[in-house]
Amino acid sequence: MMNRIVLIGRLTQDPELRYTNSGTAVASFTLAVDRARPNAAGERETDFVNVVVWQKQAETVAQYLQKGRLAAVDGRLQIRSYENREGHKVRVAEVVAESVRFLDKANNGTSSPSATPPRPVTGSIPVQPAPRGPAGYEDDPFADDMDLSDDDLPF
Structure with missing residues (x-):
């Protein structure tokens, strides 16, 4: 059996950490994601x-990705269900990312993260501010990884 996505x-809004x-x-x-045909x-x-991302990669995604950024996600499809406040069973399909690659540079043209920290979301999971990395790790590690435009992609 195989479950690979x-x-x-492009991100539709800033990640929620x-x-x-x-x-x-x-x-x-x-x-x-645009359809092929x-x-x-x-x-x-x-x-x-x-898309859901866990652990250190979640912190990196929240720190460096913003709305409109181009990203590649490699992961698996997960279908989960829960009961909402009205008592109805809700099914949710989401991709659990194993790897997220940043495919473009930040919108502001610099390789530093945005000046405002990611906005935590309130909910059933306690919210804490994202920790800052040690000195020297402030720059986007993927800023010079690839220099692609949409015209360079084969699809």
Whole structure:
């Protein structure tokens, strides 16, 4: 059996960083991914895929990715269900990322993270501010990784 998802798309909003009760970082964001073929009207449709990232990679994603950034996600599809406040069973499909690659440079043209820290989200998981890395690790480690435009991609 195999459960593997590879996506390339743009973030629809800044990642949301939270911490579990045991202190494990978890970030979530939505990736807008264009479909490969146009529809009957000749337009390309877009899928909006929920992505969850755990541990140190979650902190890195929250620190360096922002709305509009191009990212590649490699992971697995997870379907989970829960009961909402009205008592209805809700099923959620999301990609649990094993690897997230930053495919473009920051919007502001610099390799430093945004001046404002990621906004924590309130909810059932206690919220704590994202810790800052040690000196020397402030720069985006993926800033010079690739220099691609959308025209360079084969799809």
